[in-house]
Amino acid sequence: ATPTALMVASGRGAQLGIFLKGHQALDASREVDTVVFDKTGTLTNGALDIVSVSVATGHERDDVLRAAATLESASEHAVAKAIAAASDADGGDVTDFVAEPGKGVHGVVGGRQVQVGSPRWVAKGAAVPAGLARARRDAEGAGQTVVYVAIDGAVCGAIAVADTVKSSAAETVTELRRLGMRTLLVTGDNTEAARKVAAEVGIDEVVAEVLPDEKVARIERLRQEGRVVAMVGDGINDAPALVTADLGLAIGRGTDVAIAAADIILVRHDLRSVVEALGLARATRQTIR
Ligand code: ADP
Numbered sequence: 001a002t003p004t005a006l007m008v009a010s011g012r013g014a015q016l017g018i019f020l021k022g023h024q025a026l027d028a029s030r031e032v033d034t035v036v037f038d039k040t041g042t043l044t045n046g047a048l049d050i051v052s053v054s055v056a057t058g059h060e061r062d063d064v065l066r067a068a069a070t071l072e073s074a075s076e077h078a079v080a081k082a083i084a085a086a087s088d089a090d091g092g093d094v095t096d097f098v099a100e101p102g103k104g105v106h107g108v109v110g111g112r113q114v115q116v117g118s119p120r121w122v123a124k125g126a127a128v129p130a131g132l133a134r135a136r137r138d139a140e141g142a143g144q145t146v147v148y149v150a151i152d153g154a155v156c157g158a159i160a161v162a163d164t165v166k167s168s169a170a171e172t173v174t175e176l177r178r179l180g181m182r183t184l185l186v187t188g189d190n191t192e193a194a195r196k197v198a199a200e201v202g203i204d205e206v207v208a209e210v211l212p213d214e215k216v217a218r219i220e221r222l223r224q225e226g227r228v229v230a231m232v233g234d235g236i237n238d239a240p241a242l243v244t245a246d247l248g249l250a251i252g253r254g255t256d257v258a259i260a261a262a263d264i265i266l267v268r269h270d271l272r273s274v275v276e277a278l279g280l281a282r283a284t285r286q287t288i289r
């Protein structure tokens with residue numbers, strides 16, 4: 001894009017809460033034919049609530065929940081915020097804290113080793129009590145997100161959380177498809193939860209249970225197929241994919257890491273900004289001619 005085009009687009013964009021980091025963003029946005037969405041915090045509001053807490057025999061519900069909530073107070077993940085709200089602990093009550101993007105967190109809380117994360121990750125190499133496996137199956141079947149809690153290596157809790165789809169999501173996807181774009185949902189969450197959101201917003205290609213580097217691989221494959229790919233995301237786990245895509249769009253309320261990795265920042269919560277951002281380059285060219 002010419003300096004003038006970038007200036008005009010930047011001005012228009014700013015009015016719409018869309019910030020372009022450079023001319024490359026403008027050039028890429030003109031060519032995009034495929035839009036990949038993250039789920040949590042992007043298509044959904046990212047304000048999750050705890051739906052149920054199940055604990056293994058011999059464990060106290062309050063103890064398991066408090067340990068998980070204390071650990072999660074050190075994390076900025078949407079799932080973490082929902083769980084952390086169950087206690088008034090802060091990150092200072094956790095030592096040796098480690099966050100593994102796309103998997104979960106672990107650390108020491110009150111002298112015990114606590115781990116909270118995706119069932120696949122927490123259950124790796126550990127026995128899962130039948131009651132917790134059942135709780136997971138039921139909640140995932142209902143489209144909820146489930147995390148397991150392990151204390152000192154024993155899987156002892158299953159916490160189900162639920163999110164709501166952004167009111168602007170279905171309309172945005174419909175408009176992108178009307179413009180001839182292919183749309184995909186790519187998420188680290190379970191398949192049922194992913195399918196539920198995809199059905200609600202009208203996306204028919206779903207890639208679930210993927211780690212951050214697998215999100216990258218999916219985008220690379222689309223590019224090899226000749227697609228020009230925009231990725232929309234908000235989390236630390238989305239940063240590599242935002243960089244790999246031809247155009248990375250970060251939700252402004254997302255994490256700093258995602259914002260740093262993106263070409264375009266969308267300040268508004270409203271997903272229609274995605275359509276407006278992709279339209280900026282075209283509109284600008286017409287204005288200048
Ligand atoms: P998404 O692609 O939906 O944004 P992520 O890749 O961030 O999801 O996470 C994938 C899964 O990993 C989550 O559904 C959750 O099970 C688990 N997870 C990631 N971070 C955390 C955390 N801080 N606490 C608990 N679980 C987590």
Ligand code: MG
Pocket residue numbers: 038039040041042233234235238
């Ligand atoms: Mg997200």
